[in-house]
Amino acid sequence: MDLSKYEEAAAYLASMIDGEGGVYFYPRKCFIRVTMTVEEPMFAVVECCDTLGITTNGVKRLKRVTETGRTIFVVEIAQQDALIRASEVLDLRHPAKRTELERIATHKRKRSIERRIGKICTTCGERKRPLRRGVCNRCRLRVLRQEAATQGSDG
Numbered sequence: 001m002d003l004s005k006y007e008e009a010a011a012y013l014a015s016m017i018d019g020e021g022g023v024y025f026y027p028r029k030c031f032i033r034v035t036m037t038v039e040e041p042m043f044a045v046v047e048c049c050d051t052l053g054i055t056t057n058g059v060k061r062l063k064r065v066t067e068t069g070r071t072i073f074v075v076e077i078a079q080q081d082a083l084i085r086a087s088e089v090l091d092l093r094h095p096a097k098r099t100e101l102e103r104i105a106t107h108k109r110k111r112s113i114e115r116r117i118g119k120i121c122t123t124c125g126e127r128k129r130p131l132r133r134g135v136c137n138r139c140r141l142r143v144l145r146q147e148a149a150t151q152g153s154d155g
């Protein structure tokens with residue numbers, strides 16, 4: 001198997017995630033993780049990711065060990081672009097993991113668009129960014145100034 005070849009890297013990585021990995025969707029953190037107690041195949045996982053243009057943090061050791069005391073190695077894909085890329089190039093067979101990856105990609109694409117063009121401010125109704133608690137900076141400042149003015153006249 002030549003992991004510098006795109007198709008072979010995609011097939012190997014997909015099979016590793018299907019077999020030894022997990023795809024996790026949480027609103028604030030999404031990631032794909034492959035864990036094993038042998039290190040060698042984990043370097044192959046990273047090599048596949050490199051070939052496919054999927055950023056990882058490399059092979060890490062977890063602080064916890066297995067019940068029998070063996071080291072656990074982990075490779076994580078967690079960056080927004082990497083997750084979107086993974087969803088485009090990986091053909092997962094595991095139904096639940098496949099669904100979860102699609103959910104992540106949809107969520108991340110939406111976030112990526114919002115980061116670029118902004119969201120609707122709940123106060124002025126304009127598309128702005130950044131928003132804090134649904135309110136744009138200008139509206140937030142106006143409220144703060146009004147509050148300050150009110151307090152000033154009371155005192």
Ligand SMILES: [Zn+2]
Binds near residue numbers: 124138140
């Ligand atoms: Zn506003």
